[in-house]
Amino acid sequence: MTDTNWQEQLRRGTLELAVLLSVAPAPSYGLEIIRHLEFADLVLTEGTIYPLLARLERDGLLDARWVEGQGPRARKYYQLTPSGRARMKKMAQEFRAIAHGMEEMIATVIGDER
Amino acid sequence: MTDTNWQEQLRRGTLELAVLLSVAPAPSYGLEIIRHLEFADLVLTEGTIYPLLARLERDGLLDARWVEGQGPRARKYYQLTPSGRARMKKMAQEFRAIAHGMEEMIATVIGDER
DNA sequence: TCTTATACCTTGTGACACAAGGTATAAGCT
């Protein structure tokens, strides 16, 4: 019903990869990841990030540790596990394949108009 | 649970665009669209395509008409409406933007390794 | 006549993004 629903659907799946990429260089926490991705034009809310982080931790792709004294409240820093890094690479590869295929279809059907 | 769940998520949203692109050059029907996309490495089942086509028709992005005599059973051919063509272009644009942003993140974090 | 291929559809399930709420703490302002 919401007219921007298809945009949400388009982002789906990429969010998980984006979060993995976010914590790859250095451990980070919920709100910081949101701000980081917002910078990259990927808007998500707390209702999205926290369940997502919890899921990634549950699945062994991320490790978490509490750090206090750096803000009003303790921060939960997440970092990649080896398994998380492997998944990130696989997802990046898959994303590239899909993007390439779609780009080809788009170019064929619509042309290269920007 | 399923280990390939993230792949399903990655495809989400792209499916709708892929279907719109499929019927853009010429009207097509369910099974033919499946075979066409399979050719482009996008695998989807009948349990996916028929609800999707029904949704796109319900939302006024596709028009349908029955055609008999070309197969064992009547085929339901779908074609783009003007509104569907507009949506397709918007989605293609959005997809390119997302893909570009993701590609940048991937290149920064992982590098350009293939 | 029986099987196979084609073609459409439905129901049930699980995953998940998001809105809308909530809790807790520290710092700054009045």
Place this chain on the structure above:
DNA sequence: AGCTTATACCTTGTGTCACAAGGTATAAGA
């Protein structure tokens, strides 16, 4: 001291959706 704001995490409820697994119908060939 009280009040507000910003930070930070979390939960519940809702709607959407991809897919598996089933079903129905028809025509052609073995």
